[in-house]
Amino acid sequence: MLQSVKDQPVTLVEHWLGELESAAKAGDDRALGRLFLAESYWRDAVALTWTLQTLCGADAIAGALAPALRTMGASEFRIGRADPPPQRVTRVEREAVEAFFSFETTIGRCRGVVRLCPDPADADQFRAWTFFTELEELKAFEETLGRNRPTGQSHSRDFRGPNWLDQRRDAVAYRDRDPAVLVVGGGQAGLAIAARLTQLGVDALIVDKHARIGDNWRHRYHALTLHNQVQVNHLPYMPFPPNWPTYIPKDKLANWFEAYVEAMELNYWAATELVGARYDLRHGRWAATLRLADGTERVINPRHVVMATGVSGIPNRPQIPGLETFAGQVQHSSEYRDGEDWSGRTAIVVGTGNSGHDIAQDLASSGATVTMVQRSPTLVVNIEPSAQLPYALYGEGLSLEHCDLIATSMPIPLTRKAHVHFTERSRELDKPLLDRLEDVGFKLDFGEDGTGWQFKYLTRGGGYYFNVGCSDMIAQGRIRLVQYADLDRFAESGARLKDGEIIDADLVVLATGYKGQEYLVAKLFGEDVAARVGPIWGFGDGLELRNMYRRTGQPGLWFIAGSLAQCRINSKYLALQIKAAEEGLIPAGAG
Ligand SMILES: Cc1cc2nc3c(=O)[nH]c(=O)nc-3n(C[C@H](O)[C@H](O)[C@H](O)COP(=O)(O)OP(=O)(O)OC[C@H]3O[C@@H](n4cnc5c(N)ncnc54)[C@H](O)[C@@H]3O)c2cc1C
Numbered sequence: 001m002l003q004s005v006k007d008q009p010v011t012l013v014e015h016w017l018g019e020l021e022s023a024a025k026a027g028d029d030r031a032l033g034r035l036f037l038a039e040s041y042w043r044d045a046v047a048l049t050w051t052l053q054t055l056c057g058a059d060a061i062a063g064a065l066a067p068a069l070r071t072m073g074a075s076e077f078r079i080g081r082a083d084p085p086p087q088r089v090t091r092v093e094r095e096a097v098e099a100f101f102s103f104e105t106t107i108g109r110c111r112g113v114v115r116l117c118p119d120p121a122d123a124d125q126f127r128a129w130t131f132f133t134e135l136e137e138l139k140a141f142e143e144t145l146g147r148n149r150p151t152g153q154s155h156s157r158d159f160r161g162p163n164w165l166d167q168r169r170d171a172v173a174y175r176d177r178d179p180a181v182l183v184v185g186g187g188q189a190g191l192a193i194a195a196r197l198t199q200l201g202v203d204a205l206i207v208d209k210h211a212r213i214g215d216n217w218r219h220r221y222h223a224l225t226l227h228n229q230v231q232v233n234h235l236p237y238m239p240f241p242p243n244w245p246t247y248i249p250k251d252k253l254a255n256w257f258e259a260y261v262e263a264m265e266l267n268y269w270a271a272t273e274l275v276g277a278r279y280d281l282r283h284g285r286w287a288a289t290l291r292l293a294d295g296t297e298r299v300i301n302p303r304h305v306v307m308a309t310g311v312s313g314i315p316n317r318p319q320i321p322g323l324e325t326f327a328g329q330v331q332h333s334s335e336y337r338d339g340e341d342w343s344g345r346t347a348i349v350v351g352t353g354n355s356g357h358d359i360a361q362d363l364a365s366s367g368a369t370v371t372m373v374q375r376s377p378t379l380v381v382n383i384e385p386s387a388q389l390p391y392a393l394y395g396e397g398l399s400l401e402h403c404d405l406i407a408t409s410m411p412i413p414l415t416r417k418a419h420v421h422f423t424e425r426s427r428e429l430d431k432p433l434l435d436r437l438e439d440v441g442f443k444l445d446f447g448e449d450g451t452g453w454q455f456k457y458l459t460r461g462g463g464y465y466f467n468v469g470c471s472d473m474i475a476q477g478r479i480r481l482v483q484y485a486d487l488d489r490f491a492e493s494g495a496r497l498k499d500g501e502i503i504d505a506d507l508v509v510l511a512t513g514y515k516g517q518e519y520l521v522a523k524l525f526g527e528d529v530a531a532r533v534g535p536i537w538g539f540g541d542g543l544e545l546r547n548m549y550r551r552t553g554q555p556g557l558w559f560i561a562g563s564l565a566q567c568r569i570n571s572k573y574l575a576l577q578i579k580a581a582e583e584g585l586i587p588a589g590a591g
Contacts (some may be wrong), residue, residue, distance in 0.1 A: 009086035010079065012116055013099040017077040022298075024069040027224040033062030037119060037127045041411035045134035045482050046573045047110040048072050050586050051550045054411045054543040062132070073106035080111065084402060087406055089409070091115065092418045096129055100405060107585060108135045110121055113409035132409030135576050141583060143199040145237075172267045174300070179205035179267070180582060182288055184274045187216045188235065189560045190308035191257060192567040195236050195264045202582055205302075206266060209273035211229055213261050214254025216310075221362045222338050224250040226564075227383060227466045231394045233564040235260060236571060239400070269293075277305060277558060286556060306558045307517070311461040311537055312399040314515040314523075320350065322489035322496075325510060333359055339394030340365030347371070347507040348495055350484075352378040352442075353462045356511030361470035364479050371503050372474065373495070375484040375512075377445035379453050379464035380471050382433060386426035387466045390419065390454060404569050412543050422495050423452030433467065436475035441483065457563075458545065459538045462513050517559070529554050537561065549574045 007015075016035060023031035036058035038043075043054045048068040055061050068074075079086060079101055086099035096115040103110050107529040112133040116126040142148055146475050150491045152164075162170065181197055183190045186208035197204040210216060217224075226233060230240055233248065238260060240248070244552035248256075277286045285301045292298060315332040323330060333355040339362040349360045350373045353418040357372075364370045381387045393404045410418070423446050434444060453464035465471065473479045482503070488496045494505040517537060522530035523568065532553040540546045548559050560567060560574055580586045 007126075009088060009097045009099065012097050013086045013101070013114065016114065016116055016126065016128065017079070017101055021075060021077045024066065024074060027066070027070070029062050029066040032066050033058045035128055035130070036061050037117060038129070040129055040131070041414065042131045042133070043409065044068070044410050045132070045408065046550075046576055047105065047108065047112075047133040048074060050577065050580070052544050052548075052570075052573060056411075056413070056543075058127075074103055074110075075105075077101055077103040084163070084398065087113075091218070092414045093421065094129070097126065098406075100298060100402065102136075103133075107139055108579075109137050109139065110134060111136050113405055115163055115409075118496065124389070130409060130411060130414065132405075134405075134408070135573070137336070138200075138576060138579060138583070138585070141200060141579055144201070145199060157536070168265060171265075172269075174205060174267070177203075177336065178300045178301050179203045180206070181304040181306060181578060182207065182274070182286070182300065182515040183306045183308055185208070185308035185310065186213060186257075186261075186268055186270070187308065187310060188257075188564050189310070189562065189567045189571075190306075191260055191264075191266065192236050192571035193306055193308060193574055194259070194266045194268075196571045197578060198264065199237070200575055200579045202575070202579055204267065204306075205315050206261075206268045206302075206308075207272040207274060208268070208270055211271045211293075212258075213268060214251075214257040215270075217250040217254040217257070219337070220250050221336065221358055222340075223362060223365070224358070226250075226253065227386060227387060228391060228565070229394075230564065231400075232391050234400060234568060235564065236568050238263060274305075274524060278526070279529070279554065281555065284556065302556075303582070304504050304556045304558060306560060306574070306578075307521070308560050309517070309520060311457075311517070311561045313516075314519050316508075316513045316515050317510055318512050319401055320490060320510075322491055323508065325492055326490045326505075327492045328494075328506045328508065330508045330510065333509055334514075339363045339368060342507055343367040345369075345506040346504050347509065348373060348503060348505045349509045349511055351375060351509075351511030352465065353511060353513065354465050355462075355513075356509075357465045357470040358468075359509050359511055360479050361468070361473060363509075364470075364473055368507075371480040371482055371495070371505075373482050373484050373487060376463075377443040379445055379447055379456060380434065380437060380442075380467055381426045381453055381464065382430050383466045383468050386422075386429050387453070389422045389425060397448060404565070407565070408569055416449070416455065419447075419451045419454050420449065421452075423447065423450050426452065430467075433471055433475065437471055440475055440477065440481055442471075442481055443472060443483070461537065478576055517561075525557070529557065531555065550577065 033089050041056055042061045045052050055064055083100035089098045096117045098115050101112050114128055115130045117129045119125040119127050180202050181204040183194050183206040185204045190206045194204045194206050230244050273291045275289050275291050277288035279286050285303055286305055287301050290298050315334050336359050340443050342363055343366045346369045347363045348371045349356050352374045360370050360372050456463040474481050489496045495503045536547045
C-alpha cells in the first residue's frame with residue numbers, strides 16, 4: 001500500500017476503495033482482509049447480503065465480504081460526487097478519515113461510509129475501522145421521485161375517465177383487490193413503511209384500530225411535546241416546515257400524520273383492527289381478518305404483513321397485593337387521559353419511567369395530591385442538554401441524508417461506547433438534580449455497563465425518564481416518593497405501607513410498561529408463528545436488533561418500530577427487501 005499519514009483524505013480513500021475493488025475482482029481474499037484493522041466492523045444494510053448484519057474483525061469480514069462482493073457483482077466504488085468530501089473526524093473518541101462513497105451491484109445502486117485509521121502496528125498504513133454498505137435503489141425499480149415523478153397527465157387529458165380524486169377513492173376502497181402488503185398500525189412506523197412502499201409501486205394498506213389518523217399521539221397526556229428536537233424527527237420525503245417548534249406538541253404531530261397520509265397518497269383504514277391472521281405457505285399469502293369500523297369483518301389476502309404496532313404492545317399489569325380490594329379507579333398508563341379529571345383528589349402512580357413521571361406531573365399540575373411508587377432503579381436525564389447530546393450531529397449543518405448515513409454506519413459495539421461517554425457527560429451535567437433526587441430516596445441507575453437511556457430503550461423499551469420537571473417536583477417534595485419495597489399491600493382506601501401508614505387514593509395509575517411484541521404475535525398469528533419468529537427487539541448477538549426491519553423466521557412477516565429517526569432510516573431498507581421479494585429477486589420469507 002502506498003498510503004501515508006501525509007496523504008490527503010481524498011487520496012487515502014480513493015486508494016483504499018481502489019484496493020477493495022481490485023482485491024474483489026482478483027478474488028484475493030487475503031488482500032481484502034489486509035484492508036481492515038484487526039478490530040474493525042462491516043455493517044451491511046441490504047446492499048450485499050439482502051439483510052441487516054454486522055461482522056467484526058478483519059478475518060470474519062474478509063471471509064464474508066469477498067463472496068458477497070462477487071455474488072452481487074459489486075463494482076464502481078467511488079467517492080460520492082454529490083457527497084461532502086472525505087475529512088478527518090473524531091468519532092467515539094478516535095480520529096479517522098471518514099468518507100461517503102457509492103458503488104453498484106448487478107441489481108442496485110448503493111452507498112456507504114468508510115472510516116480509515118492508521119494501523120497501530122504501522123502508522124503509515126491506513127486500514128478500515130468501520131465499513132458500511134447500503135442499498136440505495138433497485139435498478140429498474142427506482143422510486144417515483146423528482147425527475148422520475150408521475151406526469152399526472154392521465155388525470156387531465158381524458159375528460160371522461162376518472163380524475164385524481166376518483167382514482168384515490170378507488171385505490172383506498174380495495175373493492176375488488178387486496179393489497180400486496182398489510183401494514184398493521186398507523187403511527188410513525190406504519191406511515192414511514194407505507195410511504196416508502198408506495199413510492200416503489202407496492203400496493204400497501206395501513207390499518208389502525210384508532211378512530212382517526214394521529215390518535216396514537218392525540219390520546220396521550222395533555223402537555224406532551226416530543227423529546228427529541230425537530231431536526232431529528234422528520235418522516236421520509238416530507239420534512240416538517242422550517243417554522244415548526246423545536247419540540248413538536250403531540251396534537252400538531254397527530255395532525256401532521258393526517259396531512260402526511262393525504263399528501264403521500266397512502267391507503268389508510270382507521271377504526272380497523274387486525275384480529276388474527278394465518279399464513280398459507282403454498283400460495284405465499286396471508287388470510288388476515290380485519291374488524292372494520294362498523295363491527296363487520298373482512299378477510300384480505302396480502303403477501304406480506306408488516307407489524308408497525310409499536311415497541312410496546314399489550315399493557316403490562318403486574319399482580320400487586322390487595323389491588324383488587326382497592327375501591328377507587330385503577331388505570332393502566334395507556335388508559336390515562338387528563339389530570340383535570342382528578343383536580344383536588346388523590347392519586348398513586350406506580351412506576352417511575354417516562355409515563356409514570358409524565359402522568360404524575362400532569363396530575364400534580366392539575367391540583368391532585370400525588371404519590372409515586374418506585375419499583376426499580378430508574379435512569380434520569382434532563383431533557384436539555386443531556387438528552388440531546390447523542391443528536392449533536394444533526395445540528396452541525398450536514399444534510400439529513402448524510403446525518404442518517406453517519407448514524408446508521410456506526411456499528412452497535414461502537415454506539416455502545418459512544419453512549420457510555422454521553423451517559424458520563426449527562427451525569428456531570430445533571431449532578432445537582434441527581435443529588436437532590438437521591439436525597440429524597442430516589443434510586444438511580446445508568447443502564448447496563450453505563451450505556452444510558454438509549455440502550456435501555458433498545459433493549460427493553462423503557463426504564464428511564466427525560467426530566468421535563470417531574471424530577472424537580474419530586475426533589476422539592478411536591479410529589480411524594482415511596483419505594484415499592486416499603487409497600488405492604490393495597491387496601492380499600494389506598495396503599496398501606498409496612499410501617500402501617502395508609503396513603504389514601506382515588507386513583508391508582510399503573511405506569512408499569514408493556515409486554516414484548518412476542519405476546520401480540522402469539523395472539524394474532526398463533527404460537528407456532530411466535531416460536532418461528534422468536535424474540536423481537538433487543539439485541540441477541542449484540543450487533544443488530546432482533547427481527548427488526550429484515551426477514552424473520554416467518555415468511556411474509558416483517559416488523560418495524562422505534563423512534564421517528566429509526567423508522568425514517570430503516571423503512572427504506574425494509575421497503576427495498578419487500579420490493580425485491582415482490583419482484584422475485586429474493587424469497588418473501590424465512591431469512
Ligand atoms: C412523551 C413522549 C415523547 C416522545 N418523544 C419522541 C421523540 O421526540 N422522538 C421519537 O422518535 N420518539 C418519541 N417518543 C417515542 C415514540 O416515538 C412513540 O412511542 C411512537 O408512538 C412509536 O411509534 P410507532 O408507530 O412505532 O407505534 P405507536 O405510535 O404505538 O403506533 C402503533 C399503532 O398500532 C395500532 N395497533 C396496534 N395493534 C393493532 C391491531 N391489532 N390492529 C390495528 N392497529 C393496531 C395502535 O392503535 C397504534 O396507533 C416519545 C414518546 C413519548 C410518550
